[in-house]
Amino acid sequence: MKKVLVIFLVFCMALGMLFAGGTSESADKVKLTFSSWRTEDVPVYEELISMFEAENPGISVTYRPYKTEEYQTVLAANFKGGSAADIIHLRAYGNFEQFAQPGYLLPLTKDNIPELEMYSKQSLAGSTSINDGKVYGVPYASQSLVIYYNTALYEELGLKAPKTWAEFMSNLEACKKAGVTPLANGSYTGWMVEVMSGIVGPNFFGGNEFYEELISGKTDFTDVRYQKALEAVASLTPYMPKGFTGLDYVEQQMLFINDMAAHFLGGIWEASYFASQNPDLKFDIFVAPPLKEGDKTLISTYMDGSFGINKASAHQEEAIKFVRFLAQEKAQQFLSDKLGVKTEHPDVVPSSSFLKKVSDPSLSTVPYIMLVGFRYEQPTGSSLVQTGLQALLSGEYDSKRVVNEIQEGVAQYYKPFQK
Amino acid sequence: MQSTLHKPAFNKYRFLWVLFFVMPGLIIVSVVIIYPLFASLLNSLYSWNGFERQAFVGLENFKSLFTKFPYNQRVPNALMNNLKWFFSAMLIQNVFGLLFGYLLSRNIKGHEIYKRLFFMPVLLPIIAVGFLWKLYYNPQFGMFTKIFELLGLARYSQAWLGNAETATYAIIIMNIWRWIGFPTLVFLAALDNIPEDCLESAHLDGASEWKIFSKISFPLIIPSIMVITVLTLIGSINVFEQVYSMAGLDGSPNYATDTLGTLFYRTAFGSQASTIPVVSIGSALSVIIYFLCLIFSVASIVFFQSKEVEL
Numbered sequence A: 001m002k003k004v005l006v007i008f009l010v011f012c013m014a015l016g017m018l019f020a021g022g023t024s025e026s027a028d029k030v031k032l033t034f035s036s037w038r039t040e041d042v043p044v045y046e047e048l049i050s051m052f053e054a055e056n057p058g059i060s061v062t063y064r065p066y067k068t069e070e071y072q073t074v075l076a077a078n079f080k081g082g083s084a085a086d087i088i089h090l091r092a093y094g095n096f097e098q099f100a101q102p103g104y105l106l107p108l109t110k111d112n113i114p115e116l117e118m119y120s121k122q123s124l125a126g127s128t129s130i131n132d133g134k135v136y137g138v139p140y141a142s143q144s145l146v147i148y149y150n151t152a153l154y155e156e157l158g159l160k161a162p163k164t165w166a167e168f169m170s171n172l173e174a175c176k177k178a179g180v181t182p183l184a185n186g187s188y189t190g191w192m193v194e195v196m197s198g199i200v201g202p203n204f205f206g207g208n209e210f211y212e213e214l215i216s217g218k219t220d221f222t223d224v225r226y227q228k229a230l231e232a233v234a235s236l237t238p239y240m241p242k243g244f245t246g247l248d249y250v251e252q253q254m255l256f257i258n259d260m261a262a263h264f265l266g267g268i269w270e271a272s273y274f275a276s277q278n279p280d281l282k283f284d285i286f287v288a289p290p291l292k293e294g295d296k297t298l299i300s301t302y303m304d305g306s307f308g309i310n311k312a313s314a315h316q317e318e319a320i321k322f323v324r325f326l327a328q329e330k331a332q333q334f335l336s337d338k339l340g341v342k343t344e345h346p347d348v349v350p351s352s353s354f355l356k357k358v359s360d361p362s363l364s365t366v367p368y369i370m371l372v373g374f375r376y377e378q379p380t381g382s383s384l385v386q387t388g389l390q391a392l393l394s395g396e397y398d399s400k401r402v403v404n405e406i407q408e409g410v411a412q413y414y415k416p417f418q419k
Numbered sequence B: 001m002q003s004t005l006h007k008p009a010f011n012k013y014r015f016l017w018v019l020f021f022v023m024p025g026l027i028i029v030s031v032v033i034i035y036p037l038f039a040s041l042l043n044s045l046y047s048w049n050g051f052e053r054q055a056f057v058g059l060e061n062f063k064s065l066f067t068k069f070p071y072n073q074r075v076p077n078a079l080m081n082n083l084k085w086f087f088s089a090m091l092i093q094n095v096f097g098l099l100f101g102y103l104l105s106r107n108i109k110g111h112e113i114y115k116r117l118f119f120m121p122v123l124l125p126i127i128a129v130g131f132l133w134k135l136y137y138n139p140q141f142g143m144f145t146k147i148f149e150l151l152g153l154a155r156y157s158q159a160w161l162g163n164a165e166t167a168t169y170a171i172i173i174m175n176i177w178r179w180i181g182f183p184t185l186v187f188l189a190a191l192d193n194i195p196e197d198c199l200e201s202a203h204l205d206g207a208s209e210w211k212i213f214s215k216i217s218f219p220l221i222i223p224s225i226m227v228i229t230v231l232t233l234i235g236s237i238n239v240f241e242q243v244y245s246m247a248g249l250d251g252s253p254n255y256a257t258d259t260l261g262t263l264f265y266r267t268a269f270g271s272q273a274s275t276i277p278v279v280s281i282g283s284a285l286s287v288i289i290y291f292l293c294l295i296f297s298v299a300s301i302v303f304f305q306s307k308e309v310e311l
Helices: A002-019 A024-028 A039-055 A068-081 A094-100 A114-118 A121-127 A151-157 A165-177 A190-205 A208-216 A224-234 A249-257 A270-277 A316-327 A329-339 A353-358 A369-373 A381-394 A399-410 B002-043 B060-067 B071-105 B111-123 B126-136 B143-150 B167-179 B181-192 B196-204 B209-220 B222-238 B241-247 B260-269 B279-307
Strands: A030-036 A059-065 A087-090 A138-150 A181-183 A261-267 A283-286 A298-309 A364-367 B046-049 B052-056
Touching: A030 A039, A030 A068, A030 A316, A039 A059, A039 A316, A039 A329, A059 A316, A068 A094, A087 A094, A087 A316, A114 A316, A121 A138, A121 A298, A138 A151, A138 A190, A138 A270, A138 A316, A138 A329, A138 A353, A151 A165, A165 A181, A165 A261, A190 A224, A190 A249, A190 A261, A190 A298, A190 A369, A190 A381, A208 A224, A208 A364, A208 A369, A224 A381, A224 A399, A249 A261, A249 A270, A261 A270, A283 A353, A298 A316, A298 A369, A316 A329, A364 A369, A369 A381, A381 A399, B002 B046, B002 B279, B046 B279, B060 B071, B060 B279, B071 B111, B071 B167, B071 B181, B071 B222, B071 B260, B111 B167, B111 B181, B126 B143, B126 B167, B126 B241, B167 B181, B167 B241, B181 B222, B196 B209, B209 B222, B222 B260, B222 B279, B241 B260, B260 B279
Parallel strands: A030 A059, A030 A087, A181 A261, A298 A364
Antiparallel strands: A087 A298, A138 A261, A138 A283, A138 A298, B046 B052
């Protein structure tokens, strides 16, 4: 028995020594942790952190990425257990609200983060609580929804990037006649169908004007403009691949990447992935063209996340320092260049040609309706439109039934619809 | 003499020894099963703000599950899919499992190879099998699509997972393929345990193969049928990984593959791109799933015990 005890104590001492390593210099440093769902961006954030550490020798930051699908659950458990990181990469809109309202996050103001002055109200909307109006994060990146097209196929078929919606439809028809699958998109992955509606919809429901009316309760989802927008998405089904109802996101991407389809309706985030998967793929993007030439070109955008601070952090001062660093032009430009994302700092110059296109000031940005306005309570607008569109595209429901179900679901909690 | 002297000491420490061996299992069961069960029960009786427990609301969350949109539609829909899982498993998986087990017990040619072949898919991880079968079902280049094309039946080929009519059954078929080896082996073991003299005397009396099976073998393997039925029942109510790996958390398309398991997970923890967590309703649903398992398991055990035959 004594022998076992001695072995156990020796083991414990060895273990203690193993973790007790380090220099006195590192012991003096304030150690911050930074949690995120961006597992694929580890090298980029580590490089960014080393830039910060070079400027702030007294602080070290450790990047802690978690699996995307589990991130929200992990955050919830960490906050409750008191082990959440000092700096939190927050998801936008309804997804950060669940942590802001119980008081886990430090409200950011122009006093503690003066750099917030630089950001527009729309940029901060993704990290502004709809309950208390406070800002809880410095914007990370915004996403835009676009149409990818295979330039080699366009050249082969003698097509040009369309200037109107009718031209786009005739390009799809030309591809179909030439035996090329016009669209790579399918409907099996719910959120991708919502993305399609975000690309096609604004031209049909009328952009910001409709969104403002919707948010204020002047109109609702049964509005014929919204119904027409969903019907426009459904009108694309003849151009989708065979068995499109059973094609998931990755399978859709593969069709476009491997030159098997002429177009892909998706987010701007796809560009770098497409290029890395098939360096020989010749592709470009265009924003969904307006119904009439000369009309405003509308593009759905949304904030993809922000950088927030754990209110219970033992090193709040240093955490604020790091978040201020993230909010500055240098870090935002670095993230834009390295990750190929559109950051919201006004002085950042996008380096990629795709980002330049979606940053064109002549474009009219429209909020990505369900995420921006209706993903705060259950049933979320996103879950309703995703499943509704799946049923519409497969012919199971008609558009009237889809808009009625969306309206019924959102009206459960959305006060302006309860009048 | 020495052993008699040590006996009181052994008795004195016996309790501690038993505790020593039982403790690890007890701790794991308590932490992983018993505590979450009671925590869910408690959580289901409160309102929640995000992940913070708020006021006591009694059975309000349970009421919401059956009266409030969308839960009043999602729960019956998911329950119906769980029933599809149960009946398909009972009618196809277990009936064929019994048939295969019976054939193997008759020592047909190559039965040792078949025994291993049948059991092999059971050993494969469900997530890997799910992803593999998702590729088989791919409407563009999947194995089933190609087989239909080769047979000149391309017009009958379709998006098996994308069609609301076929999606759940497509996943069930995958699960049957993977799991049929288990009931086969259980029934085989039970059939092999029947005393040979019973069967021999029946043969000598001129009983037909069917008569021997229905009057002798079947009643004697009732305990195994009970075990398989209870496991099928629990498995069908808890089904999650199969749907998750092939249709995701949202029960695509349009909740056609949704089960109580995916609905619970989506409600309690949210789904990355569509829903946000509602811990209160999720907890209430988990309590219902637990009681469904308990009630149906006890009912089937009681039912089968009354049918048991002893030699």
